[in-house]
Amino acid sequence: MNKNRVKVERRIEEILKIAKQEQMPPLHTNTHLCCKCAYFGF
Structure with a gap:
C-alpha cells in the first residue's frame, strides 16, 4: 500500500x-496558528 x-x-x-x-x-486555544485561516472567526 502507498505510504x-x-x-x-x-x-x-x-x-x-x-x-x-x-x-x-x-x-x-492557540489562535496564533489560525490568524490567517478562513475559519479564524470560529
Missing part, C-alpha cells in the same frame, strides 16, 4: 474515533 494512503486512512480513523466520543474534545 500516503496509509497516513490518510489512519487520520480518518482518528477523526472517526473523536467523532464517536460522548464528550467534545477540548477547544483549540
